[in-house]
Amino acid sequence: MKPPPFEYHAPRDLDEALDTLARLAERGKVLAGGQSLIPMLNMRLTAPEHLVDVNRLAELDTVETEDGGLRVGALARHSRVGRAGHPLLRQALKLVAHPVIRNRGTVVGSLVHADPAAELPAVLALLGGSVRLARPGRTRDVPAAEFFLGPLESAVEPGELAVSAFFPALPPGAGCAFLEVARRHGDFALAGVCALVTPEGHARAACVGVGPVPIVVDVSERAPDWAAAARAVREAAEPDDDIHATAEYRGHLVGVLAERAFREAAASAKA
Amino acid sequence: MRRHDITLVVNGVARQASVPARRLLSDCLRHDLGLTGTHVGCEHGVCGCCTVLLDGQPVRSCLTFAVSVDGHEITTVEGLGGDGDSLSPVQQAFAECHALQCGFCTPGFLCTVTALLRDNPAPTDEEVVEGISGNLCRCTGYQNIVKAVHRAAELMAE
Numbered sequence A: 001m002k003p004p005p006f007e008y009h010a011p012r013d014l015d016e017a018l019d020t021l022a023r024l025a026e027r028g029k030v031l032a033g034g035q036s037l038i039p040m041l042n043m044r045l046t047a048p049e050h051l052v053d054v055n056r057l058a059e060l061d062t063v064e065t066e067d068g069g070l071r072v073g074a075l076a077r078h079s080r081v082g083r084a085g086h087p088l089l090r091q092a093l094k095l096v097a098h099p100v101i102r103n104r105g106t107v108v109g110s111l112v113h114a115d116p117a118a119e120l121p122a123v124l125a126l127l128g129g130s131v132r133l134a135r136p137g138r139t140r141d142v143p144a145a146e147f148f149l150g151p152l153e154s155a156v157e158p159g160e161l162a163v164s165a166f167f168p169a170l171p172p173g174a175g176c177a178f179l180e181v182a183r184r185h186g187d188f189a190l191a192g193v194c195a196l197v198t199p200e201g202h203a204r205a206a207c208v209g210v211g212p213v214p215i216v217v218d219v220s221e222r223a224p225d226w227a228a229a230a231r232a233v234r235e236a237a238e239p240d241d242d243i244h245a246t247a248e249y250r251g252h253l254v255g256v257l258a259e260r261a262f263r264e265a266a267a268s269a270k271a
Numbered sequence B: 001m002r003r004h005d006i007t008l009v010v011n012g013v014a015r016q017a018s019v020p021a022r023r024l025l026s027d028c029l030r031h032d033l034g035l036t037g038t039h040v041g042c043e044h045g046v047c048g049c050c051t052v053l054l055d056g057q058p059v060r061s062c063l064t065f066a067v068s069v070d071g072h073e074i075t076t077v078e079g080l081g082g083d084g085d086s087l088s089p090v091q092q093a094f095a096e097c098h099a100l101q102c103g104f105c106t107p108g109f110l111c112t113v114t115a116l117l118r119d120n121p122a123p124t125d126e127e128v129v130e131g132i133s134g135n136l137c138r139c140t141g142y143q144n145i146v147k148a149v150h151r152a153a154e155l156m157a158e
């Protein structure tokens, strides 16, 4: 249960970090909060040659209100982002691990890690947000729909650093809810659903734990028949069996959670 | 592999160590600095035994590299009490309420609860349970730990 040896780099500013990552390319890996990477190292599930620690880049420790949403820097920890006044992020972050883990883990790190059961990728996908990736002399914004490629696989290329993520604000008057079922409090969910309902009757959901990437389903045509909307979500889900639960049970959970989440979101939407 | 010379301010005292990059903060505290009060249960973030305060915030020392926190302040269970053998209010409440049996989980609970009560001096039952939900105890059944948190809040309010 000890990490394998690696070469350690501690850049002092963003330029130095980008240069280091570009030079190392495939051989380098970013260390952010370490709350996913260090368990994997301790369990010897990964053995990168070089780690580039971004914890000294104070310029990435930012949470800013920007045109129509919240821009979260790569070093902003879960606990801070949960207090930033975005209702869906606040609800989602309460479900991410435990308070102590949230003091260290970063929101952007969770997006890049792209665990299929993680809550934040679903929030980014539901809201249609994006992730900003940088390498020396080049920056690109990747929309959520193109960012999550598969289990533990995101669009970040070797040598790139995710510098921030953009979470659009909820549409005016919209209500939201994030519900999930986990074996134990703070564990990754067996299945989860976050839902968004606008006063005009637009409704959509994103599911976690029931597919390789977050699955977004627009159910505006069924609203406000939430039972029918939930059936549509369940049909879109692609659950798998694993040691924690069967595919059938996960599918069942998604249906039940979706209906509850739509009702809760609709109730909190302002007419 | 290269070694790194680091300085950690542990319980108010600047301590130097020369560590490989892969040294976990938990192992640095226990093996390099001889502070064995911080316990190690699972080494993947689940049990909470290794929780210490990093610049005042509770974190998992098993999920932190010592080099990453070079120059920062760490408080371990050894640093919670006052001078000599005196106990902090949280430690005193744990002793009074029988909130430990084997004691393996206790250092993690004490660090977590110390920060919890600093940020929220009069938590509800629900807030206490949420606050300690990341710390596992195989002995007590948690009831007395919850009682001890409320008792510590009382002691601190006196």
Ligand SMILES: Cc1cc2nc3c(=O)[nH]c(=O)nc-3n(C[C@H](O)[C@H](O)[C@H](O)COP(=O)(O)OP(=O)(O)OC[C@H]3O[C@@H](n4cnc5c(N)ncnc54)[C@H](O)[C@@H]3O)c2cc1C
Pocket (backbone or CB within 6 Å): A029, A030, A031, A032, A033, A034, A035, A036, A037, A038, A039, A074, A095, A096, A097, A098, A101, A104, A105, A106, A107, A108, A109, A110, A112, A113, A115, A117, A118, A119, A120, A156, A160, A161, A162, A163, A186, A187, A188, A189, B044, B045, B046
């Ligand atoms: C006990 C426990 C329970 C947990 N439960 C949950 C849960 O219920 N839900 C949940 O969502 N998460 C959970 N987590 C994971 C936690 O949310 C992590 O904080 C998060 O997944 C990763 O963020 P990090 O900053 O710690 O990233 P790290 O662990 O540092 O990195 C994770 C991966 O992303 C890469 N990376 C990180 N930042 C960048 C960047 N800026 N640019 C490029 N690459 C980057 C790293 O190279 C690595 O591959 C849990 C963790 C633990 C230990």
Ligand code: FES
Pocket (backbone or CB within 6 Å): B039, B040, B041, B042, B043, B044, B045, B046, B047, B048, B049, B050, B051, B060, B061, B062, B063
């Ligand atoms: S030893 Fe760190 S959480 Fe278990």
Ligand code: FES
Pocket (backbone or CB within 6 Å): B099, B100, B101, B102, B103, B104, B105, B106, B136, B137, B138, B139, B140
């Ligand atoms: S007292 Fe034994 S594990 Fe908590």
